[in-house]
Each structure stands twice: as C-alpha cells, then as structure tokens.
Amino acid sequence: MKNKLTNANFPMDVEGRVYHVGVKRGETANRIITVGDHVRARRIAKLLDGPEVKGRTVFELVSQRGFTTFTGTYQGVPVSIIAIGMGTPMVDFLLREIRACVEGPIAIIRFGSCGSLNALAGCGDMIVPSGAYSITRNYDHFLDGHDTEPAYHFSKVFDADPTLSRLLAASLTATLTANTSGCKVITGGLNATTDSFYSTQGRSDPAFRDDNERLVEEILPRERPGTDALEMETAALFHLARCANPKNPVRAAATMMVFANRVTNEFITPEVVDLLEPAAGKAVLEALIKVELEQEHPEKGSVWE
Numbered sequence: 001m002k003n004k005l006t007n008a009n010f011p012m013d014v015e016g017r018v019y020h021v022g023v024k025r026g027e028t029a030n031r032i033i034t035v036g037d038h039v040r041a042r043r044i045a046k047l048l049d050g051p052e053v054k055g056r057t058v059f060e061l062v063s064q065r066g067f068t069t070f071t072g073t074y075q076g077v078p079v080s081i082i083a084i085g086m087g088t089p090m091v092d093f094l095l096r097e098i099r100a101c102v103e104g105p106i107a108i109i110r111f112g113s114c115g116s117l118n119a120l121a122g123c124g125d126m127i128v129p130s131g132a133y134s135i136t137r138n139y140d141h142f143l144d145g146h147d148t149e150p151a152y153h154f155s156k157v158f159d160a161d162p163t164l165s166r167l168l169a170a171s172l173t174a175t176l177t178a179n180t181s182g183c184k185v186i187t188g189g190l191n192a193t194t195d196s197f198y199s200t201q202g203r204s205d206p207a208f209r210d211d212n213e214r215l216v217e218e219i220l221p222r223e224r225p226g227t228d229a230l231e232m233e234t235a236a237l238f239h240l241a242r243c244a245n246p247k248n249p250v251r252a253a254a255t256m257m258v259f260a261n262r263v264t265n266e267f268i269t270p271e272v273v274d275l276l277e278p279a280a281g282k283a284v285l286e287a288l289i290k291v292e293l294e295q296e297h298p299e300k301g302s303v304w305e
C-alpha cells in the first residue's frame, strides 16, 4: 500500500507521521531538549515523572532515520527529549518536522558536547553561549585555480534566546555546584558550529587536503573573538529559530559539556561523562520547565495525558 501525501511540500504518512523524526501530533511537547547521542537522551528521560505521578509511562519512538524521541512530564510539565545524531541537516529535519507536529510556541534547548577554545573551560565544564555562528568549508577553494579564495567561510552571529539562556545558566550553576566537584559554567561567549569534526575544527589529517593549519589558532580568533566552543549543531538551531514565523515562535538556547580542550589537548574520561550528563540533564530540564510560553496548546489525546 502506498502512503498518501497530504502536502507535497511537507510529506507525512497516512497516520500524520513526519517523514524522518517519525512522530505525529500529540507525541512531542512544546518544550524540547535535543541532544546528539541517544544514550544521553535515555539518561535524561530516566529523570522524567514515572508511574508514581498519575501512573505515567514515558513515550519512546526510534525512527527509521535514527531520531530517538522520549516524551513525558517533568514535575508535571510536558517535555520531549530528542536525540538527532550529528550535524546541521539533522537540526533542520528536527525543527521543521517538530514544528509541523506541535501547536503554539516551542522552547528548545540543545544539550551537546564540544571542544573548548577557552583555557579556563576545561573538560567537564559547561558552556552557555550567548550566540552562535557557522564555519563551513568553501568547496570552491579546493578547485584548481581557486586557491586564493578563503578555504573556510564564517557566518554572522545568531543570538540565543536571552531569557532561556539566563534560566539555563542559573540552573546549571545551582545544580552542578551541588552535584559535581569543581565544575564551572562559562557564559557570555560564542559558539562556532562547524560542518566537520575534522577540517572545520582545525584537526589536520594527512589523508586529505584541508588547508586548515591556521584556522583555529589564527583565523578564528581574528574573525570571531570571544569564541568558547566548537561543535556541530547550535548555529543552525539559533538561525532557524530566528527564521520561525513570529505567530508561532521558537525560543532556542544551548549548553555544551566540554569534552575536549583544544588549548591543552585534554579529553574527557567516560567516568566524568557518567557523572556530568545526568546532573547537567537535570539542570536543563529545570530551566526548560521554568520558561514562560505564551498560548501553550495541550494536544488532545497526547501521550502525556
């Protein structure tokens, strides 16, 4: 049997499920945490209300395209946690498809990992950026006769939602000070979102021509001073939130765990990740349920009812 497409611009199946994330109306909340790693998503989902609150069970859906959605309530407030994998195309799928399934405003926090360019932000610390920009590889530079063009392009900065970011920073500071030893929360700097973990993050690889030897130490500080973090999704989220129809706004903020310090070359240990992820995840949930959302429309027949 063929699926009937109700809208050629926005394919959904006969049940109203979006094509990649796989959810339908009532399976995602207006408040969303998005992460890369599905193990991290499951860890956070364990903090959601259980059967002791109105007999609730957490809804879970793994889509064929690798998106994992958990929806339930946290302290009685509907929230979704969605693991998307890596990279900006996945952010585009996520935000557009969730928008098509959720009525009213959306608040979304990305809870990711990053490489730190700030000597003060060591492994296990948290960064809450005030804005994000993209660094993308200029394919043309690598064509014969075009190597005078810059090899990498820097976008302008897209701001995080200031209220959501303030709530997030305050919540992380309060929770992490109580739960982990000596974890710092670094606020106010920028995040660079790259289209590669390797070339655009200045990691040299003799297997390929990347022309990136000066990118991180020299070009980036000159182009965008005050950059604390390098990762692969946040600028796409802030950019698309800004482009959302104002009748149906999207408020977006982000926080990143420092997994690699690019100044000192340290890398986080699994033991620190095991301690940090649930503690920071709790802080992110607490910030997310505090932000005020105008005209929240609880969906009839939703999975959290």
Ligand code: R1P
Binding pocket: 035, 036, 037, 085, 086, 087, 111, 112, 113, 114, 197, 231, 232, 233
């Ligand atoms: C690269 O290892 C991945 O880690 C970071 C980057 O943005 C990229 O997705 O975030 P996550 O840990 O959320 O996946």
Ligand code: URA
Binding pocket: 113, 114, 115, 116, 197, 201, 230, 231, 232, 259, 260
């Ligand atoms: N995620 C990234 O994108 N880069 C790092 O160095 C670490 C985590």
